[in-house]
Amino acid sequence: MKNTRDTKSLFELSKPGRRATRLPVCDVPEQAIEDLLPPSALAERAPELPELSEPQVVRHFLNLSTQNMSVDTHFYPLGSCTMKHNPKRNERAAAMPGFADLHPYQPEESLQGMLQVLYEMQEYLSEISGLPACSLQPAAGAHGELTALWVAAAYFRDQGTINRHRKVLVPDSAHGTNPASAVMAGFEVVTVKTTVTGAVDMDDFHAKLDDHVAVFMITNPNTVGIFEPSMREIADEVHARGGLIYLDGANMNAILGVTRAGDFGADMQHYNPHKTFSGPHGGGGPGAGPICVTEELRPYLPAPVVAKVSSGQRVAGSSENGGIGAADGPLPTAHYHLDFGSEKSLGRVRSFFGNVGVLLRAYCYIRTHGPDGLRRVSEHAVLNANYLLSRVKHFLPVPQGDRCMHEFVATVAPLKAAKGVTAMDLAKRLLDYGFHAPTVYFPLTVKEAFMIEPTETESKETLDAFAEVLFRVTEEEPDVLHAAPHSTAISRPDEVAAARKPVMCHCG
Amino acid sequence: MKNTRDTKSLFELSKPGRRATRLPVCDVPEQAIEDLLPPSALAERAPELPELSEPQVVRHFLNLSTQNMSVDTHFYPLGSCTMKHNPKRNERAAAMPGFADLHPYQPEESLQGMLQVLYEMQEYLSEISGLPACSLQPAAGAHGELTALWVAAAYFRDQGTINRHRKVLVPDSAHGTNPASAVMAGFEVVTVKTTVTGAVDMDDFHAKLDDHVAVFMITNPNTVGIFEPSMREIADEVHARGGLIYLDGANMNAILGVTRAGDFGADMQHYNPHKTFSGPHGGGGPGAGPICVTEELRPYLPAPVVAKVSSGQRVAGSSENGGIGAADGPLPTAHYHLDFGSEKSLGRVRSFFGNVGVLLRAYCYIRTHGPDGLRRVSEHAVLNANYLLSRVKHFLPVPQGDRCMHEFVATVAPLKAAKGVTAMDLAKRLLDYGFHAPTVYFPLTVKEAFMIEPTETESKETLDAFAEVLFRVTEEEPDVLHAAPHSTAISRPDEVAAARKPVMCHCG
C-alpha cells in the first residue's frame, strides 16, 4: 500500500514549530545558562534537526520499513550471511528491563544474572569450538578477527618472535575482512590460491609457507561451502613452523556438534552469533564477534572476562578492579565477577563488556536448541543447501561439484558467455519474484559467482519455488533481465554517478 | 515488496508433522488420560489446526499485515470513526506486566493501582461529560448505547412507568447501532426526520413526541458534523414528557472542553474511547463504551463500579462482594474497591470489569493532554475539518453548508447524475493514490454521501494533498473510476456472489 508522501525525507517533511516531544518543567531551581557554562562554549542555536509531529515520525518510518525485504518477510538466501529466522522469543528476552536497563558500571552484586549469562556463554562457545578460552568482547566478526590477530601478536611478542612471524596467509576465496584485519593488526598479507572447490591449493600453500608465517586464516567450511579437505595437514604444517591457525567461524552453521575448530587444529576462531545463533542483522548490524582460543593463548585475551567463584571462595583483587563489595562482608555464595586478567592481556578492544544484547539472544538460541538441536540445525542447513544444489545444478553450473555443506556457489559465467546475462541480472530479476538475491561476485575465485545459502529455517516448498523461479529466469530474454527489477519502485541505481560526485547528506 | 507464497492460507501452508511449539515435559506424575476423564468425553483427535513452523507463521502474518492500510501508515479519513493517531506510549503502558498480567479475580489489595486508574477514569469521564455517574463496563459504543437504554428501562421500571415509556426516538441520520440497540433493549423505534444539515426536523420531532417516549437518542455533533441547533429545546420538551435524552458520544472529538452533554441537557451518554481518546481500532476492535449518567440514574448503572475509601474509612459490605481483607486487619489507608452497587442496579452487561486495556490507553491519552490539551484536540479537529471543507466544497457539494464541527458530508450525487460516477467510485480511486477512503453512503440522509473526518492528527500538507487528489479524481474519466482501484492486488470483490453462496471458511 504505497504512500510516497510520508516517505519524503525527514528534512522535507519538517516544518518550523512542529514538535513531537514535550519535556517536563525543570523541578530544580534554574540558573542562567550563562552562569553555568562559559559563553564561548555555547552554540548560537541547537542543531538543525527536523521539526516533526509524532504521527508523522511513525508514518515516515513505517512506510520506509515496507520498502525493505527482510528475513521476517522474504526468503533471503544471501550466501555467507546465514539469514536465518530471528526468533521473537529472543527479542522478548532482550527487552526485559533486567537486561535492557543495566548500566555497564553497576556494582557486580547487582549484575549477577547478567554475569551468569555471559559466563555460561563463554563456556558454551568454548564447548562448541573445542577451544577452552573465550572473550565475548568483539563487536562483530571482523572485530573478532582483528582481536584474535592481536592475541596472536601478543603471543608472538611474548615469545619474542614477533619480528619473525610477520605474515598472515589468507586464501584468495576468503572474505575481505580477513586480509583487512590482518593489515590492521600490523601483519603482512600473503594470499594463497584455492582450487575450484575453494580448497586451499596445497602447492601454493607450500610455496607460501615459511618461518615468517604468524597465522593462517582459514574459513572452514570455506566460502564455497566445502569442508577443507587438507585441514589437518595445513594445521600441522603451520604449527610445525610455529604459526597459528585462525578459523573464520562465519560458516559455523554447517558444523555445530559435528566437528570443532579445536579438534581440527585451529588455535583461534571467531563466531558470528548474528549468523549462526540467529541474532537479527539489524539492516547492517549489530553483530558480535566473540572469539575462542587455546589454553596457551588465554593469557593474551582482552580484558575483562567473566569468572565464577564457587561458594565460600574469595575473589582475589576484585576491589582493585572496581568490583564492589566482593572483598567485604560475609563470605559470598557462588557468584560471578569481572576478571581483568593477566599482565599479558592485549588490553581493551572496545568500551564496556561487549555486544551483550546480541550475545543474550545467542544464549537464548543455544538454550532453545540444546546439544541435539544445535546439531540438527547444521544437519538441516546442510540438507537444504544440498537439496537446492541438486536442483540448481541442472541449469546453473556449480563448479564445486554435487555436494556442499551449508551453501554453494553457482556460476553465471556460461550464461554470460552465451547471452550476455550476468549474475547481477539474475539477482535483480529474482527481486521481481519476491526473493532476495543471493550473494553475487563473491567469492572472487568463482566467475560471476552466485552464492546461495538457504539456511535450515526454510521449507522445501520455498526451495522448490526458488529453484523454479531461478530456472525460469535463466530462460528469460536478456533484455528483460538487463532491465530488471521491473516491479520495484526503483531499479538499478546509478552507482557510478553516486561515487563520482557523492551526495552523502540532504542539503538545504 | 510482494510475497504471495507466504500469504497462501494457513491451511494451504500446513504440512503434517510441522511444529512451532514445544511444550515442557510434564513435571508431575502422569496418569492415564482415560483414568482422569470419561472416554465418552474425549475427542478422537485434536482439532484440525494447521501445522506450521515458527518462521512460516511470522512471514505469513507480516506479509498479510502489509496488505492493510492503517492509521500508522496512511491518511484514513473514515468519517464517524475518528481515525486519529494511536500513540505508542499508550501501547507501552498497556503492555506493562502490572496491567497486562492482572487477573480479574485478584484480591483487591493486590489491584490498588488498577482500581485507581479506573476510579480516576470514572471521574475524568464524568467531568468531561458533565454527568456525575459513570460505568466503565460496556465493551464498545454500541454496547454503551444498549447499557444506557437498560439503565433507562430500569429507571422507568422503578418509576412504574415502563409500560408507558415504550418508544425510543432516533433521527434518521443516526448511526445504525442506535435503532438496533433500542430494539435489543425492548423498545420500539420511532424515526425522526432530519434536515439537510442533519439537524432534527422540529416539525417531525413534534409530530413524533408523545408521552410514550422513553428516550431520545441524539448524536451531537450529529453525523454530518453539525452541532444540533435545537438541542436545548429538544431536551426540554423530552424532559417535559418524562423522557430521557441519550447522547451518542461518538463525536466527542469535536467538543472536548467546549460543551458537555450534561450541560446541554443529556441524561446519559456513551464514549468511544477508541475514537475520541485514541484507542487503536484493532482492525475492527476492541473498543470500549463507558457511559456517564445523571445522579438520578446512578442507582441503575451496571455493577460493579470502583469506589474510593478515604483513609480511616471502612468499606461497608466489601467482604460479601468478594473483596478480600478490606474488613479485616488494621484500618486501611486511602484505597479503592469494587462497589457492587444498589439493589436497583440493572446487573451485569458482560463478564469481569470492562475493556480495561482500552480504558487504560484512554487514561494515558487524557493525562497526556490535560484540560488545555483536550480542548486543543477539539479545536484542531474542527479546524482541520473546516479547512478541508473549504477546499472540497469547490468541486463536491457539501449540502450542510460552509461550516462543520469535526467532520462533514459531501455528496457525489451531482457527479453521478452528470457522469455516472458514484461515491463508491471516488472512494475506490482514492486508494490508488495512497489514501484510505472516507465513509460512503452514511448517513443515509445524504445521497451518495461522502463523509470526511480528517481528525486533528493530520497535517495541512496531507489535507492539501488529499483535496488535490480528490479534485483530480472528480475530473477523471468515468471508466477509470468505475474500474478503480487499479494499483491494488485485488479490485472490487464480488460482494453479491459472496453473499449469495457464502464461503465463510476454508474447506478441505
Added chain:
Amino acid sequence: MPYIYNTTQDVQDMLAAIGVESIEELLDMVPEDLRLGRPLDLPAAQGEMELEQTIRTIAGKNRHAGDTVSFLGGGSYDHFIPAVVDAVGSRGEFYTSYTPYQAEVAQGNLQAMFEYQTLITRMTGLEVSNSSLYDGATSAAEGVLMAIAATRRKGRVVVPASLHPEYRQTIETYVQCLGVEVVTIPAPAGVVDADELRTALDDQTACVVLQHPNFFGALEDTDSITRVTHDAGALLVGVFDPISLGLLKRPGDWNDGDGADIAVAEGQCLGSPMAYGGPYLGIMACREKLVRRMPGRIVGQTVDRRGTPCYTLTLQTREQHIRREKATSNVCSNQGLFALRATVYLSLLGPEGLKETATLCLQKSRYLADRLSESDRFELAFAPPTFKEFVFRDREGKVDTLVKQSLDAGFFAGVPLGQFYPDLDDCLLVCVTEKRTRAEMDAFVEVLEGTAKDAKDAKLVAAE
C-alpha cells in the same frame, strides 16, 4: 502538542482559507449558553517521560501473575503467550486499521479473519463462525438471543447453576427487557442432572446454555443434555474452553454429532493477556442454518472483478449499519485484534501443541487436586472429573484467610466462591495451567497447610 501537526503559521493559513478570524469562531456553532465557560477539571498535561513515570508508579501498586504465582481461573486464564503473538499483534497495519470496509486495502485483516473463522469452525465442529464478539459472556447472551429468534420461543431460557455466574447474569440482563425468563437449574453435585433439566424445559423454552467444562471445572454429561434439550425442541448453546478441545469432544460432536447448535467461548486463553478482564475475545460458531441470525461481522471468500480470489465482508444485511432496527444485533466494533491473536496462537500450537497444552493442564491440576485431598483440612467439593479447574472446600471455612495468607506468601490462591454461591462460601475455585510447576504447587500446598497450623493466629487476625 505531540500529536497535532498544525503550526501557528498553519493555523493562520487555514483560518484565512476558511474565511474566519479564529478557531473560536469555528466553535460558534455551539450556542454560547451551552458552552463550558471554564477549563475542564483534569490533571495537568504530562509529557511522555512524566506520563511513563506516573503510569509505572501506578502499575507498581498492583501485583500480577508475573510476580505472584496464580491459581486463578474462572474464565480468565494465565496461559503462556508466545512472543510471536505479540510481534504480530503489535504490527501497526493490524492494530491501527479498522473494520475492513474497503476490501482492497484490508486483505490482510480480511484473510486473517477468514482464517480465524476457519479455525473456529474446526475447533467447534460447527459450520459457521463470525469474526468475533465482545467476550464470552456477551457471546453467550447473543447466542441466547439467536435461539429465541430462531425458535420463536419467548418463554424461558434454561441455565444450569454450573454456568459461569457472570454469564448467567449477563444473559439475564440481555433477556429481561424482552420478557424472557431465565430459569436456573441447581447443580449441587457440581454438574447439572439431565433429568432435572428435562423437567424445566417446556414448549416455550428457547434454549439451554451448557458450559463444559463448567464453571467448577467439571465435565457435564454433554450427551444426555444435548439429547434432552433437542427432545424439547430447544436449541443448545454450548459454552466451551478452547484449550480443553485439545482433549475433549467438540461442541458440535456432542451426542454423536447431534451437538450444540450454537457454540460460544471466551477466547482470551488463546494468546491474549488477562488485562484485568478485558478486552477479550467473544467466540461464536453455529450451524449453517442459523447463519442469517448470527450477530457480528462475517468474512467471505469471493473473486474480484478480474477473477482473483479475495476476501470481503459478507452477509452484511444482518448488520445494524444496513438493517438498523431490524438487524440481528447492534454489534459494530468487535474484538478483531484478539481474533487475530487467537489465529496466530493456534497457528503456533497446531493440533499437537493444543493437545499437549490441554494434557499438561489436566495432569497438573489433577496433581494439585490430589495433593489437597490428602490434607485433613481440605476436600474436593465435587466428585465429577475436572479439566483444568476444580473446587476445594476448607472444612474450617476460612477462605478469606487462606486467600490473604497465600497472597502474603506470593500466591493468588483461587476464586472464593461465596461471592457467587452463598452455600459455597467455604470453597475456592482453583485453576492450574501449563505454566504452573510442581515446585510452585508443592509450595502452595505448604502455604495452605501452614495456614492450617496457624489457624489460631489467623482466627485472631480475622477477629480484629
Added chain:
Amino acid sequence: MPYIYNTTQDVQDMLAAIGVESIEELLDMVPEDLRLGRPLDLPAAQGEMELEQTIRTIAGKNRHAGDTVSFLGGGSYDHFIPAVVDAVGSRGEFYTSYTPYQAEVAQGNLQAMFEYQTLITRMTGLEVSNSSLYDGATSAAEGVLMAIAATRRKGRVVVPASLHPEYRQTIETYVQCLGVEVVTIPAPAGVVDADELRTALDDQTACVVLQHPNFFGALEDTDSITRVTHDAGALLVGVFDPISLGLLKRPGDWNDGDGADIAVAEGQCLGSPMAYGGPYLGIMACREKLVRRMPGRIVGQTVDRRGTPCYTLTLQTREQHIRREKATSNVCSNQGLFALRATVYLSLLGPEGLKETATLCLQKSRYLADRLSESDRFELAFAPPTFKEFVFRDREGKVDTLVKQSLDAGFFAGVPLGQFYPDLDDCLLVCVTEKRTRAEMDAFVEVLEGTAKDAKDAKLVAAE
C-alpha cells in the same frame, strides 16, 4: 524444532532428490577423524515457555535502572527512550534485513541511513558522516587510524587523561601493532591544559583526541586545543556527547569553525538501551577531504535507470569487500539498527527537544553538585564547569561503602574512579540525566549523608 520446517517426509524426499541415503552421508565431507564423536556438553533444549521462565529468573538476579535510581554515566546513559523508537526499531523489515546490497529492496534502510548521515553532519558541523561504527571507543580508534593515514605521521597520538579511559585503552590496542605511541597528557585540574598539550606535539604527531565534555563531565578549552593541534599540523579528533549539542558548540565549530577534523561519539544516548554496554552506536563524521579514508558504509543519493531519485551504498572502494588488504578498515557488519534508532530519536526531539533535554541535564546535575558541595564530607573534585556529569570526592575516602550503602538504599551512586585513576580512588563520577527528579536527588543526598553519620558502622562492615 520450532524453526525448522522439514518434516520426516520432506527429509526423505530431499535426500532422494540429492541421491543420498541419510543426512549423515552429507556430512561425510568432514573427515571421520575430525568429527566430534559425542553430543555437545550443553544444557538440554527448552521450549519457549521454559526458556522464558529461565531467562526471567536470571534477569531477576539483576538490579537495573528501572528499579534502582541511577546516577551512573561515563559513556552509557539513562536517557529517556520514547516509545516510538521501540515501535520503529521492532519492525521486522528493519531489524531482520541486512546490509543493503540490493538497493531496490532496501530503500527503507538506505533512506533511513541517509537521513542518519544528514542528522550527524548537522549535529557535528562536519560535511560527511558514515552510517555507523561499533561504538564510541572503536570510533575514536578508527578516527586515530584515519588521522595517521591522512597525515602519514606514524609517531604518536596525543590524548588527555580526561579522555574516557576505555577509549584511551582501545586506541592503544589499535595503534600498538602499528608502532604508534599513545602519549597521555595529565589533567590534574579535570581538564587538559592547552600549553601542556602543545609540548607533547611533535612533527610526527598524527592527532589529538579531545573529549568535550570530557570523561569527568567537564568542558575543555576546545578553542585553544583546536588551535594548538592544528598549529602542530596534527588533526583533531573530537569526542562529543550528542545530547550536549542541545547547548554546546558543534565539534566542527570549535575555534570559530576551524574545528575538529574528525568527530566521533557514542550514540547510545540517542534512543538505545544501556544493555550492559552494548550493542551501541559508533558515530563518526569528518571533513569532506577525509571521506575517502573513512571507514564504514556510506549511503549516497543518486538516480535509478529511469531517473528516479534513490539511495545506494557508495564509495565502496574504501571497503574490505572490494579492496581487501587495501581497505580503509575491516568493518563489515556495523550498528545499523542503532543508527536507525538515533534517527527516530532525533526526529522526535527536534531542535527544541534536544535543547530542553540538554538544559534539564545541565540544571539538574548542577543542583546535585551544589547539594553535595554543601556537605562537610564531600567536595567537587574539579573546578571547571560541567555539563551532565561531575566528580565528587569523599573526604573520608570510603567510596566502596558509599556505593554499597547507596545500592542498599536503592541508588546506583556513580562510577568509582579508582579503577581508572588510582589517585582518584576517593572519587565518584556522578551523572544526572533529564530522568532524575529533585526528590530522587534529595533522597540520594540523604543516603550519602546518612552514610556519613554511620561512618563508624560502615567502617566496621568494611573491616570484616
